[in-house]
Amino acid sequence: MDRAERRTHTGADRRRLVRVARGHEDGDLLIRGAQVVQPATREIYAADVLIADGRVAALGSGFRAAQVIEAQGAFLAPGFIDGHVHIESSLLTPAGFARATLPRGTTGVVAEPHEVVNVLGVAGLEWMLRAGASSGQRVWASAPSCVPASTFELGGARVGAAEVAGMLRVPGVLGLAEMMNYPGVLGGDAEVWDVLEAGQRSGLRLDGHAPCVTGRDLMAYAAAGLHSDHEATTPEEARERLRAGLWLMVREGSAARNLDALLPVLRERPRRAMLVSDDVSVDELLELGHLDRLLRTCVAGGLHPSDAVALVTCNPAEYWGLHDCGLVAPGYHADLVLLRDLSGFEVLETLVGGAPAVAGESTPALGGGGVDLGAGWASADFTVPDAWPVIEVRGDQITTGVGAPGSGDARLVVADRFGRGQWATCWTSGSGLRGGTLGISVLHDAHHAAFLGGTDDDIRAAGRALEALGGGVVLVEGGEVRAALPLPFAGLMTDAPPELAAARLGEVTAAARALGCTLPYPVTTVSFLGLTVIPALKLTPGGLLDVTAWRLLPD
Structure with a gap:
C-alpha cells in the first residue's frame, strides 16, 4: 500500500473492522475451513478467516459474512x-x-x-x-x-x-x-x-x-x-x-x-x-x-x-x-492465495483486497521510445577489431566469460537506437547460432538495439525491421523476417495477451534454434550482453567494455 493510500485509510474503516471482529457486524467474506499458513510463527493451523472492507478482520470460528468460500481444508497463505x-x-x-x-x-x-x-x-x-x-x-x-x-x-x-x-x-x-x-x-x-x-x-x-x-x-x-x-x-x-x-x-x-x-x-x-x-x-x-x-x-x-x-x-x-501486507492477520490487506497443497503450490484462488483477482484489460498510452538507427545504417560496416577478446555467453547467468581473440563463432552488434548513429561489433561464443540474425530493442539497461549473428545484409535487414515495428524482437534469415514480436511500448513491451506474446516469442526462439541456437531463453540472454555493470565483457555502441578493469578496450 502506498503512502497516499495510507492517508486515506481513516479511523472509520478500522472501527468497522473492530465491530466485525467482535461479532457485532457481519463481514463481507468468510473463508471457511482453511489451513492457514502463518510464516511469522512457522505454523499451519485450521481457522476460518473473516474479511471486511478488503482487509482481514479476524481468524477463528463462528463468524458470519455475506459471502462464503468453502476452503475444504485447502491452504490459505498471504x-x-x-x-x-x-x-x-x-x-x-x-x-x-x-x-x-x-x-x-x-x-x-x-x-x-x-x-x-x-x-x-x-x-x-x-x-x-x-x-x-x-x-x-x-x-x-x-x-x-x-x-x-x-x-x-x-x-x-x-x-x-x-x-x-x-x-x-x-x-x-x-x-x-x-x-x-x-x-x-x-x-x-x-x-x-x-x-x-x-x-x-x-x-x-x-x-x-x-x-x-x-x-x-x-x-x-x-x-x-x-x-x-x-x-x-x-x-x-x-x-x-x-x-x-x-x-x-x-x-x-x-x-x-x-x-x-x-x-x-x-x-x-x-x-x-x-x-x-x-x-x-x-x-x-x-x-x-x-x-x-x-x-x-x-x-x-x-x-x-x-x-x-x-x-x-x-x-x-x-x-x-509494507506494514499491512504479507500475513494472514487482522488488519492486514486480504491479499490471499488458496493453495491445493504446500508442495506443488497449485493455486485454487487468488484474492486481492478480499475479492477474486481480476487483471486489468487496458494500459495507459505511452509515447516515444521507438528505434532510429541513424542515416548511416544502410551502409554500416560490422568489422570486428582483431585484438578484441570474445564474449563468452552463458545461458544461465548474466555474467560473461572472456575468450581469446579469434575463438568466437557469432558476431554481436550493438547500435544506438536513439538516433545518434553509433554502433560497435564484437565476437561471441556459446550461443550456438550458425546463421540468421536475432535482433532486439531490449538491451539492458540503455536499451539500444542488439543483433546476434548473421551476415551484414541480415543485420541491416533486422535493423530496418526493428525500426518499422517501433521496437521489438525479430529473427531474420536471408534478408527476410522469419518471426517477430512487436514491442510498441517504449520498444520494450507489448499489450498483447500473454499467451499471444509468448507464442510470437516462441516463434522467434524456434527460428533461432533451427539455426543452431542452444540458449534456453535467447532473447533474455542476449538482452544482457550490453549491461555495463555486470562482469566481465559487455558491448556498447561505443565499443567493448572490460567491466572488471572499468575501461573500453582500444580498437
Whole structure:
C-alpha cells in the first residue's frame, strides 16, 4: 500500500473492522475451513478467516459474512510479493504481467522500472505506476538510481540526483532502486554519491547491486548505506552479504538462476532473505510459473513450507515497509492465495483486497521510445577489431566469460537506437547460432538495439525491421523476417495477451534454434550482453567494455 493510500485509510474503516471482529457486524467474506499458513510463527493451523472492507478482520470460528468460500481444508497463505522485478523484462505491460502472474498467486510486486526510465526518463516511472494501478495487481516501485547505468552507456534519458529525489517523493515509490554503479560507490564518484545521499535523505530503502563484490569492498559497499543485494551466486557470497547486514534477495530469473546454488543458505533459515525474479520472460512465466515455481523448488530442496512462504510474503513486506501486507492477520490487506497443497503450490484462488483477482484489460498510452538507427545504417560496416577478446555467453547467468581473440563463432552488434548513429561489433561464443540474425530493442539497461549473428545484409535487414515495428524482437534469415514480436511500448513491451506474446516469442526462439541456437531463453540472454555493470565483457555502441578493469578496450 502506498503512502497516499495510507492517508486515506481513516479511523472509520478500522472501527468497522473492530465491530466485525467482535461479532457485532457481519463481514463481507468468510473463508471457511482453511489451513492457514502463518510464516511469522512457522505454523499451519485450521481457522476460518473473516474479511471486511478488503482487509482481514479476524481468524477463528463462528463468524458470519455475506459471502462464503468453502476452503475444504485447502491452504490459505498471504498473497505472494515479488520484491524486485523488472516488469519490462517480461516483454509485457503491467496489465499483461498481472494476467500472467495473478493466477500463480502473485498479488503484489515492487517494480524496478529503470528499463522504461532509461528510454523515457522520469515519465517512464510515472507511467509504470499509472499502468500498475489499473493492472489488478498491487504495483509499487523503486526509484531508478542509475540512469544511465554507468558512464559507458547512455540510452534515451539521463536522470540525476534532483530527478531521483523527486521520484522518491512520488506516492507508491518505496525506496531507491538498485545502485548498480558499485565502482562509483567504492570510488567516490560525485554524481553517484549525490544520488545515494538523495536516497538517504528520503529515509526509505536503498536497494543494492554488487556482483562479484567481496571482502573489504563488500564491507565498504554496505557501509555506504545500501540495504540489500540480489547478485550473490554462491553460498559463500550469500553468507557474506547476510553477515554484512544486507538483506539477501535470492534471484531466479530467465537469464540468471541462483536459487539452487543458494538453497543451502536458505535451509539455514536466514530471516533477512526473500525470493525475487528480477528478469523473467513471458514464455517462462506461462510455462513454469512465477514465485509459485520458486516455492516448489524451495520445499523440494528441504525448506519448511512456512519458511518458504515467508520468502515471498512477510519478508519482502518487512523489507519494503509494507506494514499491512504479507500475513494472514487482522488488519492486514486480504491479499490471499488458496493453495491445493504446500508442495506443488497449485493455486485454487487468488484474492486481492478480499475479492477474486481480476487483471486489468487496458494500459495507459505511452509515447516515444521507438528505434532510429541513424542515416548511416544502410551502409554500416560490422568489422570486428582483431585484438578484441570474445564474449563468452552463458545461458544461465548474466555474467560473461572472456575468450581469446579469434575463438568466437557469432558476431554481436550493438547500435544506438536513439538516433545518434553509433554502433560497435564484437565476437561471441556459446550461443550456438550458425546463421540468421536475432535482433532486439531490449538491451539492458540503455536499451539500444542488439543483433546476434548473421551476415551484414541480415543485420541491416533486422535493423530496418526493428525500426518499422517501433521496437521489438525479430529473427531474420536471408534478408527476410522469419518471426517477430512487436514491442510498441517504449520498444520494450507489448499489450498483447500473454499467451499471444509468448507464442510470437516462441516463434522467434524456434527460428533461432533451427539455426543452431542452444540458449534456453535467447532473447533474455542476449538482452544482457550490453549491461555495463555486470562482469566481465559487455558491448556498447561505443565499443567493448572490460567491466572488471572499468575501461573500453582500444580498437
